[in-house]
Amino acid sequence: MPVNEKISKETGASAAAIEHHYGTGNEYFELWLDKTMTYSCAMWDQHDAQQTLDSAQLRKIDYHIEQAHALDADSVLDIGCGWGSVLDRLHTRHNIRSSVGLTLSESQAGWISQSFDHPGMQIRLESWQDHGAPDASYDAIISIGAFEHFARLGLSADQKVGIYRDFFTRCHAWLKPRRWLSLQTVAYGNSLQKDFDQFIAKEIFPETDTPRLWEIFAGSDRLFEVVRLRNDRDDYRRTLRTWFSNLKARRDQAVAAKGEEEIQKFEQYLRLMAYMFEVGGLDLHRIAFRKIDSPK
Numbered sequence: 001m002p003v004n005e006k007i008s009k010e011t012g013a014s015a016a017a018i019e020h021h022y023g024t025g026n027e028y029f030e031l032w033l034d035k036t037m038t039y040s041c042a043m044w045d046q047h048d049a050q051q052t053l054d055s056a057q058l059r060k061i062d063y064h065i066e067q068a069h070a071l072d073a074d075s076v077l078d079i080g081c082g083w084g085s086v087l088d089r090l091h092t093r094h095n096i097r098s099s100v101g102l103t104l105s106e107s108q109a110g111w112i113s114q115s116f117d118h119p120g121m122q123i124r125l126e127s128w129q130d131h132g133a134p135d136a137s138y139d140a141i142i143s144i145g146a147f148e149h150f151a152r153l154g155l156s157a158d159q160k161v162g163i164y165r166d167f168f169t170r171c172h173a174w175l176k177p178r179r180w181l182s183l184q185t186v187a188y189g190n191s192l193q194k195d196f197d198q199f200i201a202k203e204i205f206p207e208t209d210t211p212r213l214w215e216i217f218a219g220s221d222r223l224f225e226v227v228r229l230r231n232d233r234d235d236y237r238r239t240l241r242t243w244f245s246n247l248k249a250r251r252d253q254a255v256a257a258k259g260e261e262e263i264q265k266f267e268q269y270l271r272l273m274a275y276m277f278e279v280g281g282l283d284l285h286r287i288a289f290r291k292i293d294s295p296k
């Protein structure tokens, strides 16, 4: 299904902006992500300094599956499914009957269709804004590391809240009564937009602005109750440092694939983001939302 450029252009990152980053090449990301190709903050065991990235990513995936109450689910929606690690886990480990993953990246969709063959798993090259009503409502929704792209830079707080409200209203309509949405997103911490230089916005994630926590809650107010909230910013510092080390270990291959200039940009981005999480300029929220059936 074609991506509706018009809608995503006016609000969040367009498909072209998403592909600017995620279309950098599947083989390139394979060099420094973990085996599951999960591209979001992992969940580390603070007592295990030797823990591998693979294990911390699976721990995070299982955390969200549990928070979304997807263990007993028939059908699950993953909004911003990346390279499909959550959906794969649902099908291989939890025998889920049907799942839908949304992504704006053609490279990711292509990679998933070559890597997995799960009956009942559907990948759609589609923005959440264009996702129609499912035949039957979903039992659970998971969205990890995608919410950051839903509002573009330069919008007012009111405009951002409007977009987030639209997102939560749709999730509310797609879910069965009293069911759950598990969301993970980066948010501004003790920082203002002007504290960030233009490097990330221009070179790494164009057309993308992160939310503030209150904007997420204004968007979800009276649609979902917030049952659990964790700010795991130190987990993102450790994840980014690990990605940086992985990239360093395979730097020659990375440079051969992408060129010196591009690799330097990625190194700068990984270092800068790790620093922002370390000092609290950015937070990493994992939020368990439960649908309110009769909103006031």
Ligand SMILES: C[S@@+](CC[C@H](N)C(=O)[O-])C[C@H]1O[C@@H](n2cnc3c(N)ncnc32)[C@H](O)[C@@H]1O
Binding pocket: 008, 012, 013, 018, 022, 037, 038, 039, 040, 079, 080, 081, 082, 083, 085, 102, 103, 104, 105, 108, 126, 127, 128, 129, 143, 144, 145, 146, 149, 150
């Ligand atoms: C950082 S990746 C995270 C991928 C995956 N959830 C993970 O944890 O590995 C962000 C994902 O969000 C998707 N995305 C961004 N904006 C979107 C939108 N408007 N609708 C659907 N997916 C979107 C991207 O295509 C990409 O798959």
